[in-house]
Amino acid sequence: MTAGSTLIACRALVRRDLTLVWRRRGDALNPILFALIVVALFPLALGPEPEVLRRIAAGVIFVALLLAGLLALDTLFRSDYEDGSLEQLVLSPHPLALLLACKIAVHWFTTALPLIVAAPLLGELLHLADPVRPVLLAALLLATPLLSLIGAICVALTVGMHRSGMLLALLVLPLYVPVLIFGAGACNAAGNALPYAAPLLWLGAALVVALVVAPLACAAALRISLS
């Protein structure tokens, strides 16, 4: 096994996962529709006053995207576990953590990135203030990969269980809290014309740590789930 063959394996895995998403492209829209509906519920519940909605806009969008990401999380390893491709992945001669990092990256690209693209539209629904929009996008670009990486560890731990949806949510959501605080915190600071760089930098630092640690933890968790 060489670095070249590992690269070939990663490329084959990325191509396969992208093909699978394309073949099930009907499902790919679901997280966006979910986030759209959740965001649309708030004006219905709180009334249409722009002042009220503007104040909560960034936080609501953050929570909606976080929940949509949580619902999409279960698809990360589920079908691979059920059809046996996951054990083939574990048995391959390449570093499992690297292969899983590729899988998580594809999953982020196909579930979280469309949500980020839809975020300005969601912002319009809630009268999001113009100066907050770029900060929200920056916070989401840093926070969603972090959420995917943290979530992947929990999915790897629960993939062997049937009906693990609620358990997964209970495991994941407390871990998402700091990400939410820093992400929504940056947006609120921008909304109040306060400096917002520090929470974004914290998110960036956490993302760097997670990029290194999460695939390794994920690989260890998967080995436990498969035994």
Add this chain to the structure above:
Amino acid sequence: MSPLTEISRPPLLEARGLAFARNDEPVFGPLDFVLHTGEVVLIEGDNGSGKTTLLRVLSGLLTPTEGEIRLHGAPLTLDLLSPQVALLSHANGLKPELTALENLRFAAGLHGLRHGISPPTALAGVGMDGYADVPTRRLSAGQKKRVALARVLLAPVALWLLDEPYANLDPEGIGLVNRLLENHAHRGGAALITSHGAYAYTSGTPRSIPLHARPARDLTGEGRPRGDGLPGHSLGDDAGLSPARPGTPP
């Protein structure tokens, strides 16, 4: 191969006192067996006797509770093992949305490619050449099994661990599995296969493949005292030393 070189070269796979327990409940073992290159060995046992678990232990997916496994004489680690083993398990590891050929191309990318074979030729080798572009979900159970066998065929490994390779196959498919096993043994590979009540099938096997089923007393666990009284199975120490070996491996 002369008996002398056979002794001097460490066996492909060697298990000593191998046992596995799940939640303190013994699943199989302790087992001692040796697998040399050029051999196909049948693991026989009743339902629930731990055949699948044994293959998962040998593939490295599970860690044995006791005993040790040696690969080419060296203690087994996952790094050492994975480039040398192909596993066919009950879940055949095929993506239903992908075509047979796409599934094999991915497997080739992941596990590498045996010299002189490509995904299309592997597909033809299992009699599925007309189905390259059919999504796997539209294939029958037996056809899926054939595609999964083609995946095993592609991998550049010496040791095949096949769990129920005959399941869902028609008589012609059973003959095909036996032919694939024979070819693999001839080019210096080895295989462990499980099957319950496989004797009906293996009686049609070409004689050149010795399927080392244990004598009946060992299959029922009488040859080895077992506290739990569960049906057990074991492969003998002599599994690799039978005179009825296939042609000399290269």
